[in-house]
Amino acid sequence: MKELFTTGDVADICRISQQTVIRCFDAGRIEGFRVPGSKFRRIPRQKLIKFMKENDIPLDNIESGRKKVLIVDDDAEIIELIVDVLARDGRFETKTASSGYEAGISTQRFRPDLILLDYMLPDINGNVVCQTIRKNPEFESIKIIIVSGVVKRDEIDQLLKSGAEDFLKKPFDIAELTGKIAAVLQMK
Amino acid sequence: MPGKITDPTVAHQVELIIHRLDSLSTLPCVATRVLLSLSQARLSDLAETIESDPALTAKILSLLSGKALAKTDMHRQGVSCPDESVSVRRAIDKLPAHAVREAVLSVKVYSAERRVSFRKQLIEHCLAVACCAEDIAGIVSPQMDSQLAYSAGLLHDIGKLALDETMPRSFAGIVEQAKSQQVSSRTLEQKHLGIDHTILGKRLATKWHLPNQIVLAIWLHHSDVNLISQSMPEAKIAQVVQLADLIARQCGIGQSGSFDAPDSADKIAQSLAINPEQLEQIRRSLPDKVAQKSDSLGLDSPVTADDYCNAVHDAAAQLAQKQSELALENRLLQTALSHFDFTKEFLLSIDSNAEPIDVAENFAVRWQKFYQTGLVCLYLVAPTDSPFLKAVVVESPSQTKVVILNAPADLSGVAPAKTETPAIPQAITNSFAILNAQDYAGWLFEQLDVEFDLSHTKLLPLLSGGRAIGAIVFELHYPAETEQFEEKFKTIASIAGTVLDLFFASASQRRFAEQFAQSLTKQPADIQPPPRLLAQSSAGAADALGALAEMAAGAAHELNNPLAVISGRAQILAQGETDLQKKQILKQIQENAKEISAIIDDLFVFASPSQSRPTSTDHRQILDEAIQLASQKTGVEHIDARIEVIGDIKNIFADSAQVASAIANVVCNSVESYADSTGPVKITASADKAGNFVKLTIADLGCGMDAETLQKATYPFFSNQPGGRKRGMGLAHAARLIQLNAGSLSITSTPGSGTTVTILLPCKPVSP
Numbered sequence: 001m002k003e004l005f006t007t008g009d010v011a012d013i014c015r016i017s018q019q020t021v022i023r024c025f026d027a028g029r030i031e032g033f034r035v036p037g038s039k040f041r042r043i044p045r046q047k048l049i050k051f052m053k054e055n056d057i058p059l060d061n062i063e064s065g066r067k068k069v070l071i072v073d074d075d076a077e078i079i080e081l082i083v084d085v086l087a088r089d090g091r092f093e094t095k096t097a098s099s100g101y102e103a104g105i106s107t108q109r110f111r112p113d114l115i116l117l118d119y120m121l122p123d124i125n126g127n128v129v130c131q132t133i134r135k136n137p138e139f140e141s142i143k144i145i146i147v148s149g150v151v152k153r154d155e156i157d158q159l160l161k162s163g164a165e166d167f168l169k170k171p172f173d174i175a176e177l178t179g180k181i182a183a184v185l186q187m188k
Numbered sequence: 189m190p191g192k193i194t195d196p197t198v199a200h201q202v203e204l205i206i207h208r209l210d211s212l213s214t215l216p217c218v219a220t221r222v223l224l225s226l227s228q229a230r231l232s233d234l235a236e237t238i239e240s241d242p243a244l245t246a247k248i249l250s251l252l253s254g255k256a257l258a259k260t261d262m263h264r265q266g267v268s269c270p271d272e273s274v275s276v277r278r279a280i281d282k283l284p285a286h287a288v289r290e291a292v293l294s295v296k297v298y299s300a301e302r303r304v305s306f307r308k309q310l311i312e313h314c315l316a317v318a319c320c321a322e323d324i325a326g327i328v329s330p331q332m333d334s335q336l337a338y339s340a341g342l343l344h345d346i347g348k349l350a351l352d353e354t355m356p357r358s359f360a361g362i363v364e365q366a367k368s369q370q371v372s373s374r375t376l377e378q379k380h381l382g383i384d385h386t387i388l389g390k391r392l393a394t395k396w397h398l399p400n401q402i403v404l405a406i407w408l409h410h411s412d413v414n415l416i417s418q419s420m421p422e423a424k425i426a427q428v429v430q431l432a433d434l435i436a437r438q439c440g441i442g443q444s445g446s447f448d449a450p451d452s453a454d455k456i457a458q459s460l461a462i463n464p465e466q467l468e469q470i471r472r473s474l475p476d477k478v479a480q481k482s483d484s485l486g487l488d489s490p491v492t493a494d495d496y497c498n499a500v501h502d503a504a505a506q507l508a509q510k511q512s513e514l515a516l517e518n519r520l521l522q523t524a525l526s527h528f529d530f531t532k533e534f535l536l537s538i539d540s541n542a543e544p545i546d547v548a549e550n551f552a553v554r555w556q557k558f559y560q561t562g563l564v565c566l567y568l569v570a571p572t573d574s575p576f577l578k579a580v581v582v583e584s585p586s587q588t589k590v591v592i593l594n595a596p597a598d599l600s601g602v603a604p605a606k607t608e609t610p611a612i613p614q615a616i617t618n619s620f621a622i623l624n625a626q627d628y629a630g631w632l633f634e635q636l637d638v639e640f641d642l643s644h645t646k647l648l649p650l651l652s653g654g655r656a657i658g659a660i661v662f663e664l665h666y667p668a669e670t671e672q673f674e675e676k677f678k679t680i681a682s683i684a685g686t687v688l689d690l691f692f693a694s695a696s697q698r699r700f701a702e703q704f705a706q707s708l709t710k711q712p713a714d715i716q717p718p719p720r721l722l723a724q725s726s727a728g729a730a731d732a733l734g735a736l737a738e739m740a741a742g743a744a745h746e747l748n749n750p751l752a753v754i755s756g757r758a759q760i761l762a763q764g765e766t767d768l769q770k771k772q773i774l775k776q777i778q779e780n781a782k783e784i785s786a787i788i789d790d791l792f793v794f795a796s797p798s799q800s801r802p803t804s805t806d807h808r809q810i811l812d813e814a815i816q817l818a819s820q821k822t823g824v825e826h827i828d829a830r831i832e833v834i835g836d837i838k839n840i841f842a843d844s845a846q847v848a849s850a851i852a853n854v855v856c857n858s859v860e861s862y863a864d865s866t867g868p869v870k871i872t873a874s875a876d877k878a879g880n881f882v883k884l885t886i887a888d889l890g891c892g893m894d895a896e897t898l899q900k901a902t903y904p905f906f907s908n909q910p911g912g913r914k915r916g917m918g919l920a921h922a923a924r925l926i927q928l929n930a931g932s933l934s935i936t937s938t939p940g941s942g943t944t945v946t947i948l949l950p951c952k953p954v955s956p
Contacts, residue, residue: 078756085760149746171754
């Protein structure tokens, strides 16, 4: 459970811009403190919850300490499977998308911490999705794991270069899946 | 009219009227004769007739003048006539026949029936003067052209003839009066008209561009002789004509319209230096001569206007026939020309880089347009014995399509030549003929999806050098005139045939060149395709592999998704299961799904292996790696591998990982050929004589393979091992990888004794 949040975190959680958070912080509307000897702002959990309640911001994002995972695959059963696996694990909050387009929209709205991306999508190559997300500075912190049934060694290398953190082959080991997600997100 | 005061305006009026004459008219009898001579092409008769008739003579002579010539083409054609030597005969010779004919036919015919006899007599008088003048000219001096004198004499009274034509009643009146008063018509002309026939004649003669001498003769033939000889010596001809006139009147030949007593001829004769005897001679011979001439004119023959009409009808009929003949010929020429244009346009439109079928399409479209046919189908019989024919179907110039047809081979698979319905019917394989398509091309119509009107469809061959290289089938809708067109069809079809043959030759040469180039380059990555495939396309082999790779990728994706679901669900169930047995079963499900996935991977890799990245590697290194890999695969920790190196071995130039993997597979097989997996594997390394290759042999003393097994050893998924087949990809992989690295793999084996696998690998890069 996260006790201390940065302005960026707050922005993510409250779905507002970081600038707004800074202004609120400076105006005293969000309570917190500055890291001694630097300009960085920190907001304790309770203060954040208080701010959110005061401003009627839905609390679902903060309630959990769960990581947000966006699952992108065109096969409905695979999606169900992964959703199920992650739900059983308990550490994750999931959303799904079944095409490159939907993935783009969901990334924008849901702001996942991690995207599980199928390489072969109906409308667009997973490679391109990867690159697009990487190109956008807003999504800088989003991690990507490519999941696919068919990829050649050369292509795997290329994918890792274009911004994916790791690669998982179908059919996969469940433990391997959750393990990789946790590793990439640096969870304990 | 008698007693009328002459009014100067009358003279002018008369002049005007006369001046409007384009030519004199000729008598019906003369005209009939002329027409006859023309239709029967009796030119000499024609000439005779012309030179005896004043109207015709005048017309012909006027054509010769410089001015008249300039107006027509004849000047360009080089027809010219010096002013002096003029005669009708010469004119007829020099002028082109059609000009003579046109001139002659343009002369009007004297139509006043009642006055015909008088006219005839006038003409006779003119003839007489002409003949006489000719004779006199002959005597007078050699300088005077007697032909010219003749013509001058003939034309001297054209003024009178003109008056008679344009003002018949006035002139008749004058002649009557002259007769009753016994005076010359000239006097009366002067009195009543204010102008006389000499002046009028002169005017006409000038208008018609008659030669100068003749003009003078006409003008001055009634003038004072002495005056002429003294002041106008060039007008001597006038004197001659005057004398002739006198003599003619003295002889009483014809009627001149003057009734005064003729003067004495002596005075003139004297001035012309003619002695009386000569004169007498002339006088005597004159009547006969005239009679002869008038015969040729047919003056005495009872020709009526009806005869003339008939003659005209005949002439018209002839002309009409000639006209229709010319029209027909013209039409034939036009069709020939249009065919020529068709050929020309077709040949000019050919693109030398096109395929034969494109040229065929172009031709078929043009054929349809030109001959206005319905559907057209042109099919080509390829030079090779292929079971397929290429054809092009034209429904309209914008609706064409190229199709591949099955050649009409018979069902037992025997060569087409033996069937009853060959693609090109026997009848037209070597010679041209137009056949009814429905008898011969049933096989074609079955395969096309357009409906031909079979009752009107024809089939003809496209011949090249006497051999049919294709045929064209088309609907011909206009009524059966195919015979007419046969010649044309034949020519055009032959041209098409020859052109297409040329394109075939060029295309096959191109393919041969490609084949040749292909076989020159060593392409180790290609699987050797059978020779037949090479003939079709050099890129075919590569295409097949590419397609396989695509399919493998698609299959892998499609299969791996359900496998993931199976595996994942089994795992989830296993997680929540406490019963050990069930847990085990679920684990089994998971593992088998994984196994399936591995098989798919193998296929995928086999179809599109990674690029081999060759480097120069020490053979020892590769062998060590291979043994290690084999150990992993077999699960045998220490493989009893005995390595022997013979001679000095250079490095191997290959992708070390791939080669190691390949050798590992072989070693695995060797290990597993022993019942207990513990037998020795002997590996020998040596260099070939030239130092280009390294030879590796991997031998074992295991169970070996029988001939059948040996043959299938490198086939994917083939395994002779009982139960746990271990997928049987080992040797297939090994062979593939070795091949990728420009090497070769071969196996020998004896059942019960063991197997030896020989691998050759290059030491240097293989030159491309």
